[in-house]
Amino acid sequence: MKFKHTDFHVHTKWSHDIAKNGPDFNDYAKLAEELNLNVCFLDHYELYHVKHDKTYPFYGGEEILNKYLKEVSQVKENHNNVLSGLEVDYYVDMEEEIGEFLDLHEKDFDFIAGAFHETDHWFPFTTRSKLKELLKKKKQEDIINEFLEITRKMIDSNLFKNICHVDGVFRYLNDNDIKLDRSIEMNDEFFIAIGKKCAKKGIKLEFNLSGVRYPIQRPFPSRDLALKLKQEGVRFFIGSDSHSLEHFMYHAAQIKEMTDVLK
Ligand SMILES: [Zn+2]
Ligand SMILES: [Zn+2]
Numbered sequence: 001m002k003f004k005h006t007d008f009h010v011h012t013k014w015s016h017d018i019a020k021n022g023p024d025f026n027d028y029a030k031l032a033e034e035l036n037l038n039v040c041f042l043d044h045y046e047l048y049h050v051k052h053d054k055t056y057p058f059y060g061g062e063e064i065l066n067k068y069l070k071e072v073s074q075v076k077e078n079h080n081n082v083l084s085g086l087e088v089d090y091y092v093d094m095e096e097e098i099g100e101f102l103d104l105h106e107k108d109f110d111f112i113a114g115a116f117h118e119t120d121h122w123f124p125f126t127t128r129s130k131l132k133e134l135l136k137k138k139k140q141e142d143i144i145n146e147f148l149e150i151t152r153k154m155i156d157s158n159l160f161k162n163i164c165h166v167d168g169v170f171r172y173l174n175d176n177d178i179k180l181d182r183s184i185e186m187n188d189e190f191f192i193a194i195g196k197k198c199a200k201k202g203i204k205l206e207f208n209l210s211g212v213r214y215p216i217q218r219p220f221p222s223r224d225l226a227l228k229l230k231q232e233g234v235r236f237f238i239g240s241d242s243h244s245l246e247h248f249m250y251h252a253a254q255i256k257e258m259t260d261v262l263k
Contacts, residue, residue: 002081005256006038008111009087009164009208009239010248014043014057014068017127023245025075029082031245035252040083040111041072042164042239047094047101048121069108085111087164089118090154098159113206113237114160117168119146128172140181144169148190155197162237163198165208165220167191176215188225192232199233207258209251210241219258226262236262 013022025041032039049056058064072084086109090098106112117124123134125143134143147169155163170186172178180186198205208220221229226236238259240251 001038001083003032003036003038005036005259006040006083006238007032007240007242007248007251007255008040008083008085008237009042009113009206010039010242011043011087012041014041015243016044016049016053016056018243022243025072025082027245028242028248029075029079031248032081033079035249037252037255038081038083039248040085040239042085042087042111042113043068044089045086046089046117047097048089048091048118065105083110085109085113087113087115088160090114090116090150090157090159092150092153095157095159102159111162111237112160113162113164114154115164115168116150116154119143119150125169125173126171128178131172131178135178140173141184144173144184144186151194155194155201155203158201160203162204162206164206164239165210165241166194166205167225168208168220170216170220171211171214172216174216176217188228191221191225192228195229195232195234199235202235204235204237205229207236207238207262208241209239209254209258210247212254213247213250223258226258230262238262 010028011018012024013020028039045058050058050061053059076082117126120134123130125131151166173180207226211218211220238255240247240255242248
């Protein structure tokens with residue numbers, strides 16, 4: 001790679017949560033050159049939506065995925081600071097299909113990371129309005145417990161070598177936003193246990209900077225927790241989770257700083 005530092009988590013208009021006229025591979029690649037950064041595209045690939053949602057950018061399976069790969073490889077021909085990747089969602093009941101997908105396509109990408117955004121299909125807790133809807137039918141405590149349980153299963157599945165935003169469920173559930181019920185006591189223990197397991201398995205965790213753009217005002221996980229995890233032997237990749245060029249610029253300095261701190 002051309003530069004010393006890499007932003008491993010950037011979304012283009014190939015992601016469902018970005019407008020069709022949003023930033024493309026070239027826009028980021030050029031900007032990354034100016035910022036002395038390598039950039040890894042980590043567009044959302046959620047198999048459930050690939051199968052069931054006609055509006056999803058990757059709906060249509062293989063054919064459309066090949067189009068993505070072709071586009072990104074053209075950008076790589078002109079820029080040596082670009083990595084291809086995907087943020088692949090984990091679903092407890094789709095392990096086999098995800099495994100088949102990865103067997104088939106892991107070699108086509110430079111970097112694949114696992115993530116999950118939905119304890120309940122169509123209700124991502126990373127979208128505030130959807131979380132609000134979900135909270136009408138499910139208690140906070142249940143959502144958080146399910147999140148922790150599914151995170152554990154995702155790691156035990158051995159499907160992924162890299163895991164994104166390991167405590168991302170707190171994007172909107174925190175003291176500065178949708179306040180946690182008083183009965184809920186959260187501490188670092190669960191994530192330390194998860195971290196130890198990942199260290200043992202050689203799974204890298206993401207230090208995801210996106211939280212500083214939200215009221216929670218901290219990365220996922222927090223800097224404190226990340227440093228504790230580092231002591232447990234966890235290795236990190238650093239991502240801005242940019243959904244725009246403004247995000248990408250905004251996080252560039254932190255990407256560099258935290259890559260050095262957590263290496
Ligand atoms: Zn994500
Ligand atoms: Zn993302």
